[in-house]
Amino acid sequence: RKEVEQDPGPFNVPEGATVAFNCTYSNSASQSFFWYRQDCRKEPKLLMSVYSSGNEDGRFTAQLNRASQYISLLIRDSKLSDSATYLCVVTRYSSASKIIFGSGTRLSIRP
Amino acid sequence: GAGVSQSPRYKVAKRGQDVALRCDPISGHVSLFWYQQALGQGPEFLTYFQNEAQLDKSGLPSDRFFAERPEGSVSTLKIQRTQQEDSAVYLCASSLVPSSQETQYFGPGTRLLVL
Numbered sequence: 388r389k390e391v392e393q394d395p396g397p398f399n400v401p402e403g404a405t406v407a408f409n410c411t412y413s414n415s416a417s418q419s420f421f422w423y424r425q426d427c428r429k430e431p432k433l434l435m436s437v438y439s440s441g442n443e444d445g446r447f448t449a450q451l452n453r454a455s456q457y458i459s460l461l462i463r464d465s466k467l468s469d470s471a472t473y474l475c476v477v478t479r480y481s482s483a484s485k486i487i488f489g490s491g492t493r494l495s496i497r498p
Numbered sequence: 499g500a501g502v503s504q505s506p507r508y509k510v511a512k513r514g515q516d517v518a519l520r521c522d523p524i525s526g527h528v529s530l531f532w533y534q535q536a537l538g539q540g541p542e543f544l545t546y547f548q549n550e551a552q553l554d555k556s557g558l559p560s561d562r563f564f565a566e567r568p569e570g571s572v573s574t575l576k577i578q579r580t581q582q583e584d585s586a587v588y589l590c591a592s593s594l595v596p597s598s599q600e601t602q603y604f605g606p607g608t609r610l611l612v613l
Contacts, residue, residue: 395538419599430589430604431541474540486531488540 390414391477393489401497404465408492410475411457420451420458421476431474470496502605504590510611511580519575519608523592532565532575533589541589547573548596580612
């Protein structure tokens with residue numbers, strides 16, 4: 388079983404829809420959590436950090452549930468430009484090697 | 499300002515050939531990471547430098563993989579006697595300070611194909 392697991396998708400939703408992804412992690416010592424976005428054949432870019440209290444950035448909301456060991460990303464009023472792969476990242480900084488990327492969830496927004 | 503750059507962007511190698519991949523991090527960034535990303539997968543950690551010190555190389559898949567950052571800026575990932583399973587995108591990332599909260603900035607990657 389992978390340490391960080393994501394539903395690979397693809398999620399295919401109409402423009403304007405709300406879509407949510409979950410990411411589960413297996414190590415309870417995990418400390419920091421992030422969502423990265425990766426466009427096709429491009430490098431990953433930080434979308435947002437995920438804080439225990441939950442956080443929002445425009446149409447994007449990230450939440451952390453430590454008890455159940457998952458993080459979520461909610462995208463409201465989705466745009467065509469949101470089409471990408473969303474990577475969940477979990478770290479525990481006892482060493483740099485504990486930066487674990489999920490395999491990503493593919494999202495496709497249709498007109 | 500300039501982001502992370504990598505060269506070459508594409509590399510085709512014959513099985514058994516040695517390759518060298520270069521990463522130029524953002525100027526002043528202390529931390530530098532190398533990742534390997536196979537098709538349809540997330541990046542997998544290979545190795546980490548803090549300045550010139552290689553603090554973690556536990557992700558390197560075999561002793562054919564070697565990385566260095568001799569002056570604490572540019573880094574080179576070398577793969578000796580390449581195998582077909584080495585075909586992947588090799589991503590370099592840098593961050594300003596060594597903190598788990600720090601954003602990593604990725605380069606565009608080197609796409610390696612071993613025939």
